[in-house]
Amino acid sequence: xxxxxxxxxxxxxxxxxxxTLRCSPISGHKSVSWYQQVLGQGPQFIFQYYEKExxxxxxxxxxxxxxxxxxxxxxxxxxxxxxxxxxLYLCASSLVRTVNEQFFGPGTRLxxx
Amino acid sequence: TQLLEQSPQFLSIQEGENLTVYCNSSxxxxxxxxxxxxxxxxxxxxxxxxxxxxxxxxxxxxxQFGDARKDSSLHITAAQPGxxxxxLCAGEPGSxxxxxxxxxxxLTVNP
Numbered sequence: 567x568x569x570x571x572x573x574x575x576x577x578x579x580x581x582x583x584x585x586t587l588r589c590s591p592i593s594g595h596k597s598v599s600w601y602q603q604v605l606g607q608g609p610q611f612i613f614q615y616y617e618k619e620x621x622x623x624x625x626x627x628x629x630x631x632x633x634x635x636x637x638x639x640x641x642x643x644x645x646x647x648x649x650x651x652x653x654l655y656l657c658a659s660s661l662v663r664t665v666n667e668q669f670f671g672p673g674t675r676l677x678x679x
Numbered sequence: 680t681q682l683l684e685q686s687p688q689f690l691s692i693q694e695g696e697n698l699t700v701y702c703n704s705s706x707x708x709x710x711x712x713x714x715x716x717x718x719x720x721x722x723x724x725x726x727x728x729x730x731x732x733x734x735x736x737x738x739x740x741x742x743q744f745g746d747a748r749k750d751s752s753l754h755i756t757a758a759q760p761g762x763x764x765x766x767l768c769a770g771e772p773g774s775x776x777x778x779x780x781x782x783x784x785x786l787t788v789n790p
Contacts, residue, residue, distance in 0.1 A: 609767075658721075667724070667727065668724065672720050
């Protein structure tokens, strides 16, 4: 079975632009969480979606938004990009609304110039 | 904000040595997980501990959850170059479905 997939793998944007990152969870998994990992730090929780509804949100500005589709895939949108948004964006899926058994994708490396 | 402090931040050892990394907090966690992350990849779950005092073994890796569920340790016996990576601990404070990660311990095992 395929693991969590994310696209694109790498992305370069300039300040002020908008970006959309995509995530496909493991087949059968209904929960998707998004994390931001800045170089040298551990991942920081951004959102959790379960059954297409936002179930949790971390301490991120409203420029960050996400949604989950009927097939449980998810998109993370970031508007008005700042240099500080440069990071590895990770998606994790789990079977149910739990964080105990999350499986991470390889991430999308976003560079903001 | 619940913080997880990991120590040491960096560790470089020779193949065959033993090591322990620590994950500490002033807060109680309902569960705690250990991940290993290699460059350019997402974290891979190694173990989840949920009971205070719990000890889990995974081949040469031994994980312990503190009695008060505020701290954890990872011990590796006879480290191998393949153990090289960033070791992250992550905890779920309460049952709010949010994971808090430590900054990680970057382990290098030299042949």
